[in-house]
Amino acid sequence: MNPDELTRRVQGDAKFAAAMAEQIMRGGKADPELRQFLAMTLAQAQPALLERSAEVLLRNADVHARQQAFDLLSSLPDPPKAVAAAARQALLTEGNPQALANALEALRASGGLASMRTDEAMVQQLRQYASSTDPQLRRESVAALIQADRTGAVEPVLRQALADTDPSVQVAAIGAAIDAGIRSPETKSQLLGLCFDPQADPQVRAEAMSALQSFRLTSDEAIRLAPLEQQLAAAAP
Known part of the structure; x- marks a missing residue:
């Protein structure tokens, strides 16, 4: 059965669609790949049924099932x-x-x-x-x-x-x-501090450097940042 045929069957066979929804509502007990396939099919053929399935999962005592509910809802039209x-x-x-x-x-x-x-x-x-x-x-x-x-x-x-x-x-x-x-002076000061903090995470320093391009820098700040910008660029993967 190809995807189009499956979609048509789900649209025309309420029991078959309900069985698919039941598999989804098993939450953490369902195979992840199977659940994703079923969700994609129901999203196209029976979106209201998929939404109701997600609502059931949201009330599940298993936290993983509640997390999965939002994946289902995100797949709706x-x-x-x-x-x-x-x-x-x-x-x-x-x-x-x-x-x-x-x-x-x-x-x-x-x-x-x-x-x-x-x-x-x-x-x-x-x-x-x-x-x-x-x-x-x-x-x-x-x-x-x-x-x-x-x-x-x-x-x-x-x-x-x-x-x-x-x-x-x-x-x-x-x-x-x-x-x-x-673009406040206080936020700019924090970003400058992150840039010059050798203990800060490299990605944080790089992001702070990039963000400072949106701020109005003094000439002294720009001069201090120039060699650091080159250093961070050279260290980037």
């Missing part, structure tokens, strides 16, 4: 709407940091944050998660925050993230600061 509703619920009720990070990642990737910029409750949650003990959740929260909150209130959170101990969080904060249009 209109992911922003589906992901946004599920992610908002997860942000308010989910207790597992990895599942929260997955929800935020899916939300950003789907573009669903665009409809949530005026949701103050969600913005407050993102600010709280930006201080989580889990680095993945901190990273995703920082990246999501500047899409959900375009006010100047995000700068303190981003500056905190620039000083994070996890390089991935720092890199996310650098990108977020640039995307948010933050």
